[in-house]
Amino acid sequence: MPDAASPAGRTVIVTGATSGVGEATARALGAAGAxxxxxxxxxDRGRCIAEAIGGGAEMHRVDLADLSSIRDFADAFADRRVDVLVNNAGVMAVPLRRTADGFEMQMGTNHLGHFALTGLLLPRITGRVVTVSSAAHLLGRIDLDDLNWERRRYDRASAYAQSKLANVMFSLELERRLAASSSPVCAVAAHPGYAATEVGSHTGTWFDKLFGFGKRVLQRTPEQGAESLVRAASDPAVRGGFIGPRWLLYGAPGPAGLARRARDRDTATRLWELSEKLTGVRFPLERPD
Known part of the structure; x- marks a missing residue:
């Protein structure tokens, strides 16, 4: 029998797998036998990648900005086992837009979409849930009174940072609830550091300067960015926490620094409860003490 975290022989779902770090993660795990x-x-792009990966790889259309699309996908897996879920897809620093369900696009796609997907698939997951965040979470603040930017003046960079902080807080709270429920499943947060992808190069914010610096100096590929995600998904020594590059934006993956706000358990609990209310998805897990 393969190790519970080893990709060989496991079924792994990767969201946002048709480009960038998501594609690199899918290819790496597929090459390892998943x-x-x-x-x-x-x-169309996804089917081409699936064909190149081989080994029974398949492509499904899922729009994380539409809860009905997420539910349709989860229903399609009602009788299938999922060993690892990698919540990778995301949008970055986009102008103010709303999802099909009225959520601010970055919070709706990056956090609420993955929250719903995880909750709907959890009864079929046997191994682990990896949720991808960003170093931008260090700048994030969760506004529980206006999570979807309905009253505040919208700032796209701040909205992105909030969504990435939500990703980390969700993963840490999920791990606590899995433990409280004596579940064998574990939750791990990860971030790729800087990687030269299509996301974030033309945001109209200070992110553009960061990405420009990254391209000139760091020159990290999507494959290098995917190393943190692959380790979080497959290293049996990793059983929770936050995995990222040693030097924040680059370097070998290992335990990454967390913002103090990410450790705020009261806010995490309230964010969880608000996310359940907004998505209508409730997890079959015990609340930790």
Whole structure:
């Protein structure tokens, strides 16, 4: 029998797997022997990647900005086992837009979409849930009174940072609830550091300067960025926490620094409860003491 965290012989779902770090993660785990389920909106691109990965890899269309699309995908897996879920898909520093369900696009896609997907798939997950965040979480603040930017003046960079902080807080709270429920499943947060991808190069914010610096100096590929995600998904020594590059934006993956706000358990609990209310998805887990 393979190790519970080893990708060989396991079924792994990767969201946002049709480009960038998500694609690199899917290819790496597929090369290690996993059966890969790619999800995203570009089905033509996804099918080409699935064919290149081989080993039974398949592509499914999932729009994380639409709860009905997420539910349809989860229903399609009602009788299938999922060993690892990698919540990778995301949008970055986009202008103010709303999801199909009225959520601010970055919070709706990056956090609430993955929250709903995880909750709906959890009864079929046997191994681990990896949720991808960013170093930008260090700048994030959770506004529980206006999570979806309905009253505040919208700031796209701040909205992105809030969504990435929500990713980390969700993963840490999920791990606590899994432990409280004596579940064998574990939750791990990860971030790729800087990687030269299509996301974030033309945001109209200070992120553009950061990405420009990264391209000139760090020159890290999507494959290098994916190393943290692959380790979080497959290293049996990793059983929770936050995995990222040693030097924040680059370096070998290992335990990464967390913002103090990410450790705020009261806010994490309230964010969880608000996310359940907004998505209508409740997890079959005990609340930790």
């Amino acid at each position: 059966t890969i389920v790619l999800t995203g909106r570009n089905t």
